[in-house]
Amino acid sequence: MTVKVLKFISILVVALLAGTSFGIWMGLNPVAYSPSTYLEQQQNLVSSLNAMMVALVVLETLVTIALAFRLRQNNTVFMALLFAAACFASCIFISRFGNLPIQKEMLTWDGASLPDHWTTRRDRWWFLHKLRTIAELAGLVLVTWTIIFRQETKPFGHS
DSSP states (O other): OOHHHHHHHHHHHHHHHHHHHHHHHOOGGGGGHHHHHHHHHHHHHHHHHHHHHHHHHHHHHHHHHHHHHHHHTHHHHHHHHHHHHHHHHHHHHHHIIHHHHHHHHTTTTTSSOOOOOOOHHHHHHHHHHHHHHHHHHHHHHHHHHHHHHHHHSSSSTTT
């Protein structure tokens, strides 16, 4: 795959990934929801976005790593892209070991009788979602910065 194609795919995928997470953060703060509204919204969110978001973050991690190795002659670009890939990989771990267990539990809940600890689980999921979004946004900044502002072939320190 050419570097230009990898750059295009990377920007498109990371924009979809970070944009979706940022939109959820800004528009769906669950604290003000009634218990039944929260459960309905959360179950819908998980069932409609979970597979797509997992696919996007895995794809972006792999594309960013591939791009880093294709541009490794520039140490600054290489390191920035590896750091971006680490940001995306951290999202995978946050999701797998933090959000996913909570989501699986929430999918079994009934709106008529939520468990006593539902607000604790809600708040933990929300914290992890914000943490994951920050990592995605950091990765977006790094990918965009390297693609727009850094030269591909010139070593660090040369203009």
